[in-house]
Amino acid sequence: MDERSANLEMSPVPGVDEGLRSELSKQGIFTTTLQEIYNWGRKNSVWPLQFGLACCAIEMIAATMARYDLARFGAEVFRPSPRQADLMIVAGTVTKKMAPQVVRLYNQMPEPKYVIAMGACAISGGPFKQGYNVLKGIDRYIPVDVHIPGCPPRPEALIHAFMTLQRKIDQQALTGNDVPRHLDPEAPSEFPVPQFGEHDLVPAKNPEVWQAPVLARG
Amino acid sequence: MIAPLDTLARRIQEAVPGARVEVVPNDSPAAQPSLLVDSAHALAIARFLRDEPSLRFDYASNVAGVDWLDSVTKTKTKVKKIVDGVEKEVEETVETKRPGYLEVVYHLYSMNLKHGPLIIRQRTGNRAELNRVASLISVWRGCEFQEREVYDLYGVVFDGHPDLRRILMWEGFKDHPMRKDYVQPDDFEYEPTPHDEVLGRAKEHYPK
Numbered sequence: 398m399d400e401r402s403a404n405l406e407m408s409p410v411p412g413v414d415e416g417l418r419s420e421l422s423k424q425g426i427f428t429t430t431l432q433e434i435y436n437w438g439r440k441n442s443v444w445p446l447q448f449g450l451a452c453c454a455i456e457m458i459a460a461t462m463a464r465y466d467l468a469r470f471g472a473e474v475f476r477p478s479p480r481q482a483d484l485m486i487v488a489g490t491v492t493k494k495m496a497p498q499v500v501r502l503y504n505q506m507p508e509p510k511y512v513i514a515m516g517a518c519a520i521s522g523g524p525f526k527q528g529y530n531v532l533k534g535i536d537r538y539i540p541v542d543v544h545i546p547g548c549p550p551r552p553e554a555l556i557h558a559f560m561t562l563q564r565k566i567d568q569q570a571l572t573g574n575d576v577p578r579h580l581d582p583e584a585p586s587e588f589p590v591p592q593f594g595e596h597d598l599v600p601a602k603n604p605e606v607w608q609a610p611v612l613a614r615g
Numbered sequence: 616m617i618a619p620l621d622t623l624a625r626r627i628q629e630a631v632p633g634a635r636v637e638v639v640p641n642d643s644p645a646a647q648p649s650l651l652v653d654s655a656h657a658l659a660i661a662r663f664l665r666d667e668p669s670l671r672f673d674y675a676s677n678v679a680g681v682d683w684l685d686s687v688t689k690t691k692t693k694v695k696k697i698v699d700g701v702e703k704e705v706e707e708t709v710e711t712k713r714p715g716y717l718e719v720v721y722h723l724y725s726m727n728l729k730h731g732p733l734i735i736r737q738r739t740g741n742r743a744e745l746n747r748v749a750s751l752i753s754v755w756r757g758c759e760f761q762e763r764e765v766y767d768l769y770g771v772v773f774d775g776h777p778d779l780r781r782i783l784m785w786e787g788f789k790d791h792p793m794r795k796d797y798v799q800p801d802d803f804e805y806e807p808t809p810h811d812e813v814l815g816r817a818k819e820h821y822p823k
Contacts, residue, residue, distance in 0.1 A: 527813055594787075611822065
């Protein structure tokens with residue numbers, strides 16, 4: 398039994414007695430659920446979309462190379478087409494001129510799809526937040542699963558975000574009321590692409606995706 | 616080495632009849648004076664600066680825009696006046712109004728003769744409808760994108776530019792973001808650490 402199936406054994410399987418399951422595994426019989434093995438397969442072959450926007454992309458490239466080796470997590474195949482990608486790593490500054498293209502690429506990805514916003518610019522506008530040309534966070538238009546702070550984040554931070562995403566995928570239910578977005582027929586799979594306006598992008602944010610957090614001020 | 620700028624200005628006026636060339640002094644620590652040229656003769660002046668064998672400014676390294684708002688400078692002068700039959704020194708404040716304009720600054724070097732920079736400026740008539748200067752692309756090809764950038768961000772129109780479009784902002788964008796009176800769109804709803812101007816804009820979004 399290799400390490401991965403040992404990990405599988407950690408989580409309880411509903412409907413199967415844990416003692417019996419443990420006893421069976423000693424005899425070389427492995428019991429699991431469809432959800433568990435389905436999510437196990439999904440989380441270990443997340444293929445990112447191959448695109449980068451700024452210096453964070455250099456760190457993303459470093460994370461895929463031999464020293465940090467993102468391939469250990471099943472994410473070595475960066476797809477050049479959004480149709481084949483599961484994960485969008487928004488690595489770098491999203492300018493207002495680029496934002497519609499990023500949203501369009503996201504819309505072209507098939508479900509289930511995930512987004513990691515990498516670096517200060519992608520999560521908030523970062524050092525360019527007060528500029529006229531930078532979007533104050535890609536989460537104003539598309540749902541983001543994991544945010545990574547840093548300028549730029551080190552490859553370890555990207556790997557940490559990736560492992561966080563894997564844990565998130567692992568816990569997604571296939572049935573029931575709390576199914577993730579891609580299994581909910583009511584939930585949107587595409588989000589409106591912002592248009593170039595006379596003074597700003599129109600709309601400036603998607604209120605169904607992003608609402609300004611309320612800050613407590615003294 | 617380049618001759619002093621006033622000598623150079625005289626030479627330009629001899630070579631380009633009718634050209635108005637003015638030396639702009641610089642009081643800042645950089646102390647880098649420059650030449651203000653009139654837009655009507657800018658192209659001829661540029662050609663002279665590039666082709667004259669003792670100058671040969673063959674490389675325009677940088678094109679920049681500057682926005683000068685309308686300004687009022689107050690200078691206090693002491694004037695002797697007769698007040699109630701007695702001569703007294705009275706301080707008088709003189710206000711000098713200067714209308715605003717846009718400025719385009721070119722930094723020129725000579726790769727051949729290894730001298731520079733020579734800085735030349737063109738000014739527009741005002742900040743609104745008189746916003747045209749001459750494009751120097753036909754002399755220095757490398758100015759193309761930089762003049763487009765000045766057009767995009769300051770709204771200076773370059774006469775003779777073959778492809779004058781916005782370069783950083785999108786087509787249909789109406790503002791010129793680097794102008795000093797540019798007002799950013801109101802997207803300050805989430806500012807965790809606001810200060811100065813941003814604090815004022817963010818406060819409009821604070822819950823009432």
